[in-house]
Structure formats: structure tokens, C-alpha cells
Amino acid sequence: MKVACVGGGPAGLYLSILLKLRDPSHDITVYERDPAGSTYGWGVTYWRGLLDKLHEHDPESARAIGDASVSWNHGVAHVGDSATRHPGDEGFGIGRHKLLDILADRARQLGVRLEFEHGITDADELADADLVVAADGVNSVLREQHTEHFGAGLKAGRNxxxxxxxxxxxxxxxxxxxxxxxxxxxxxxxxxxxxxxxxxxxxxxxxxxxxxxxxxxxxxxxxxxxxxxxxxxxxxxxxGRSAADGAAQWLTFRTLTNQTWHHGNLVLLGDAAHTTHYSIGAGTTLALEDAIALADALRAHPELPAALTAYEERRKSELLSIQSAARYSAQWYENLPRYIRLPPAQMFALLGQRHSPLLPYVPPQLYYGIDRAAGRLEALRRFKRWLGPKLARTAQTRALASRTREKTEVSGK
Incomplete structure (x- = not known):
């Protein structure tokens, strides 16, 4: 299959790697409008679950990404002069430039052609490709050529x-x-x-x-x-990274959704298909998971229309809970005065609960109390699940010992 991937970000590069690994005969070219090494974005975050998936699909690039990352397992909140620290899940950070270098090197190693400073503004330029992947970001030019078909919707945040x-x-x-x-x-x-x-x-x-x-x-x-x-x-x-006129790059976050993700042999990937608020730190993870899902679908379904449909259905389903969490996370920050006067420990706890669809409708201190009580109940449930088998084994041992004594006494008589 001849594949043209428009956009040299994590999603497009990782898709090209996966497709080449599964079938080296694929003819794959990644087109990137900017020069090599000109990316911005400082660092990106991801979590252990993503690293495990990367190891499953391409251990070589996963090891390189893990080796180039830093990790943490605590969160710290400074509110005015107060600070509180809490343990959390293991998180990772890697420079966006470094991540792209690793993926680009791996793609080249597998035989993918990388065309930098080669923007594609019309899918007709790629008429000889069997599959065209629009991985060109939230402002995707290829998606905008078929706006009515894709049904793209953009909602701007307040902050x-x-x-x-x-x-x-x-x-x-x-x-x-x-x-x-x-x-x-x-x-x-x-x-x-x-x-x-x-x-x-x-x-x-x-x-x-x-x-x-x-x-x-x-x-x-x-x-x-x-x-x-x-x-x-x-x-x-x-x-910072100022514009040519020295202006600061302040933005409002735009949440993008699309009613459908493919049109003919054109398919959307990463931010061209969807965005989730940066406060949940999932953008890069979701882009790479898109690439995994599309590669899986192309392998499982020989016919392209069926493959693209399967990819879209899978990812839309998987994204539902994440997009909901992102919406509520953004809403939490937009309503910060509702929570910021709480004692630091309570405020930090509700910061961790900002994905909850109930939190906006329950008084914060009441929600905190309910959450604490539920946490104690869950701890009790876990203890009972741990203790139950031990008590059962102890009871069985005692019953067996009792029956043995009874048999011994009967035999002795």
C-alpha cells in the first residue's frame, strides 16, 4: 500500500513506524511543512500505561523514549504561601523535540521517507496514494477541504x-x-x-x-x-516563543470534535480528529493511541473502507470518557474561585477530583466529605477482600484439625 501522511508530529511518525513494522513493503512518505528540528511545545507528558503500550508495539522506540524521559510520582500544589504534596501515579515528561527525533530516526531506519519543508495543501497532490492520513493538527488543511463531510466543531474555552x-x-x-x-x-x-x-x-x-x-x-x-x-x-x-512582532502567544483552548473521521481514502489522526484540554495531559498519548488503532484496523481489515470505519468506531468509543474528563477538568479551572478558599489539603483533593461530573453540582466541602467517606469504605472493602481468603483458609485449617482430632479420639476408643 502507498501511504501519504501529512504532518510530521508524533501521530504521523508513529503510524508510519507501525505500518512498516507490519509490512515492510508499504511505500510510506511523511510530509512536514516545517524544517526538521523546528518544533516547539517544550515538554509533553504521558503515563505508565502509554509506555507499556509502546513497548508492546515497538520495543526499540519505546526503550529510547523511556530512556530520554524524566519521571515523577508526586503532585505539589502551592496556594499563596501554603503548599501540600501528595503521592500520585507515575508520570513522565519528555522534550517534544527529543520525542520527534526518536520517532523520526526510527521511521527512517525502517525505510520511511521524511519530506521536511514540504507542505501539502490539497489532497489532489497525493492522488497516487492508496491512503492519505491527515495528521496536520487542529487547523488541518486537508480536513478543511471537506468541512461539511467531516462535520468539524470547535468550541473555545473561556480562560x-x-x-x-x-x-x-x-x-x-x-x-x-x-x-x-x-x-x-x-x-x-x-x-x-x-x-x-x-x-x-x-x-x-x-x-x-x-x-x-x-x-x-x-x-x-x-x-x-x-x-x-x-x-x-x-x-x-x-x-517564550514570541511571534515575529514580539507579541506574546496567549491562546484560548479550542476543543475539536468531528462527526466522522474519514472520507474516501482520507482519514484524520491526532489533533486533526479531536483535541482534549491540556489540563489532563493526554494530547500526545491520544495521538499515539490513534496511530496504534489505525494500524490495527488496517491489519485486521483488508478492505480500506472497513478498516477506516473500524478505526473510527474504536477510537470514538475509547475517547468518550477521556473527553468527558477533559471537559470537567477545564470547567474546574474556569470556576476556580469555588474551590480555592478551601483548606489546602481539601483543595488539592478536589483538584485531583476535577474530572468528576458530580463535583460542579455538589457543594465542595460536602463533596470532599463524601469522597473521604467513600475512600474509607473502599479501603475497608479492599481489606475485607484481602482478609476474607485468609479467614477462610484459617477456618478450613481449624475444621480439618477438628475432624482429625475427632477421628483420632474415635479410633482411640
């Missing part, structure tokens, strides 16, 4: 955010909440290498404009943010 880097290396996934005269502003920080971290800053639009961030160029805006988060940064700078 403003900016994606930054820093030389401060966080040893845990770090949240920092700062109160200003114009409202709260907060950041998410996580390491992705030995000397850098990602730092995403977010705030409500009235805080953004009240602080003058809507009017500040990047340099002035970074200076203000460094002052606000000075205690978290320990004197380290924030690093």
Missing part, C-alpha cells in the same frame, strides 16, 4: 493560557496558584529533561486584561509572570 519553558527543574508535577488584585492566576509545571521544564500559565480573561497581559509584549509579560511566580521559579527565567 487564557500561554505555553512556556523554564530552566527551573520541577521534581514533581507542580501547581502554583497566585492571587492578584485582578483575580487568580496559576501555572502547571513539570520537568521534561535534566535542565528544563514546561510551565503553562492560565487565568480568567478579566485577570489577563486586569494585569495588562493583553497589552504586554512577550518580554514584558514574561517579566511580570516571573515576578508573580518567583517563589516557584527560584530565580530561573521563563522562556
Amino acid at each position: 487564557r493560557y500561554i505555553w512556556l519553558g523554564t530552566t527551573k527543574v520541577f521534581d514533581a508535577f507542580t501547581f502554583g496558584f497566585k492571587e492578584t488584585a485582578h483575580g487568580w492566576i496559576w501555572c502547571y509545571g513539570y520537568g521534561y529533561g535534566q535542565d528544563h521544564s514546561t510551565c503553562v500559565v492560565e487565568c480568567a480573561p478579566e485577570t489577563w486584561s486586569g494585569l495588562g497581559l493583553d497589552r504586554a509584549n512577550e518580554a514584558d509579560g514574561l517579566a511580570l509572570l516571573e515576578k508573580l511566580f518567583a517563589d516557584l521559579l527560584d530565580g530561573h527565567p521563563l522562556i
Whole structure:
């Protein structure tokens, strides 16, 4: 099969790797409009479950990704002058540039052609391909050629955010909440290498404009943010990526959905098909899982229409709970004043529960109390499940010993 993949991000590169591993005779080209090595995005996060899946499908690239990642198993929340630390699941961070280098090298090793500085703006340019993969992001040009067919829907979030880097290396996934005269502003920080971290800053639009961030160029805006988060940064700078005119790159998150994911031999992958709010740290994971699902479907179904339908159905089903969690997570931050005055331990606990569809409708302290009680009940259930077999074995042993004594006594008589 001749495959043209438009977009050289994680999804497109990993798909090309999987297809080549399963059938080296595939003719695969990845087209990327930007020069090699010009990516941005600082670091990306993922969790142990993804690394296990990568090891299952291509151990070589999985080992390289794991070796190039840093990990943490705690979360820290700084609220004003207070801080609380809690254990959590093992998380990983890797530089986006490093991740793409690993996947590109592996793809080349397997015989995939990588065409950098080669943008594709019309699927007709790829008329000789059996399969065209639109992995060209949320602003997918190929998807937009068939807008009515795909039924793309974009919903903008309320808050403003900016994606930054820093030389401060966080040893845990770090949240920092700062109160200003114009409202709260907060950041998410996580390491992705030995000397850098990602730092995403977010705030409500009235805080953004009240602080003058809507009017500040990047340099002035970074200076203000460094002052606000000075205690978290320990004197380290924030690093931006300004536009050509020096403007800061503040954004509002756009949630993308599509009614269908394929049209003829054109199929959507990664952010071209769907986006989930960055606060759940799942974007890269979902893109790579898309690639796995599409490769699986192409192997299981010899006919392309059936394969693309199976891929779409599987991924839409798998994404339902994740997209719901992302919506509620974004909503939690958009309603931060509802939770921020709680005692630090309670606030951090509800930060961890922000994916819950019940939380927005239950008073926070009541929800916290119910959650604590449920946690104690679950701990009791786990203890009973552990203790039950032991008690049963003890009872069996005692019953056996009793029957043995009875037989001995009868025999003795």
C-alpha cells in the first residue's frame, strides 16, 4: 500500500513506524511543512500505561523514549504561601523535540521517507496514494477541504493560557496558584529533561486584561509572570516563543470534535480528529493511541473502507470518557474561585477530583466529605477482600484439625 501522511508530529511518525513494522513493503512518505528540528511545545507528558503500550508495539522506540524521559510520582500544589504534596501515579515528561527525533530516526531506519519543508495543501497532490492520513493538527488543511463531510466543531474555552519553558527543574508535577488584585492566576509545571521544564500559565480573561497581559509584549509579560511566580521559579527565567512582532502567544483552548473521521481514502489522526484540554495531559498519548488503532484496523481489515470505519468506531468509543474528563477538568479551572478558599489539603483533593461530573453540582466541602467517606469504605472493602481468603483458609485449617482430632479420639476408643 502507498501511504501519504501529512504532518510530521508524533501521530504521523508513529503510524508510519507501525505500518512498516507490519509490512515492510508499504511505500510510506511523511510530509512536514516545517524544517526538521523546528518544533516547539517544550515538554509533553504521558503515563505508565502509554509506555507499556509502546513497548508492546515497538520495543526499540519505546526503550529510547523511556530512556530520554524524566519521571515523577508526586503532585505539589502551592496556594499563596501554603503548599501540600501528595503521592500520585507515575508520570513522565519528555522534550517534544527529543520525542520527534526518536520517532523520526526510527521511521527512517525502517525505510520511511521524511519530506521536511514540504507542505501539502490539497489532497489532489497525493492522488497516487492508496491512503492519505491527515495528521496536520487542529487547523488541518486537508480536513478543511471537506468541512461539511467531516462535520468539524470547535468550541473555545473561556480562560487564557500561554505555553512556556523554564530552566527551573520541577521534581514533581507542580501547581502554583497566585492571587492578584485582578483575580487568580496559576501555572502547571513539570520537568521534561535534566535542565528544563514546561510551565503553562492560565487565568480568567478579566485577570489577563486586569494585569495588562493583553497589552504586554512577550518580554514584558514574561517579566511580570516571573515576578508573580518567583517563589516557584527560584530565580530561573521563563522562556517564550514570541511571534515575529514580539507579541506574546496567549491562546484560548479550542476543543475539536468531528462527526466522522474519514472520507474516501482520507482519514484524520491526532489533533486533526479531536483535541482534549491540556489540563489532563493526554494530547500526545491520544495521538499515539490513534496511530496504534489505525494500524490495527488496517491489519485486521483488508478492505480500506472497513478498516477506516473500524478505526473510527474504536477510537470514538475509547475517547468518550477521556473527553468527558477533559471537559470537567477545564470547567474546574474556569470556576476556580469555588474551590480555592478551601483548606489546602481539601483543595488539592478536589483538584485531583476535577474530572468528576458530580463535583460542579455538589457543594465542595460536602463533596470532599463524601469522597473521604467513600475512600474509607473502599479501603475497608479492599481489606475485607484481602482478609476474607485468609479467614477462610484459617477456618478450613481449624475444621480439618477438628475432624482429625475427632477421628483420632474415635479410633482411640
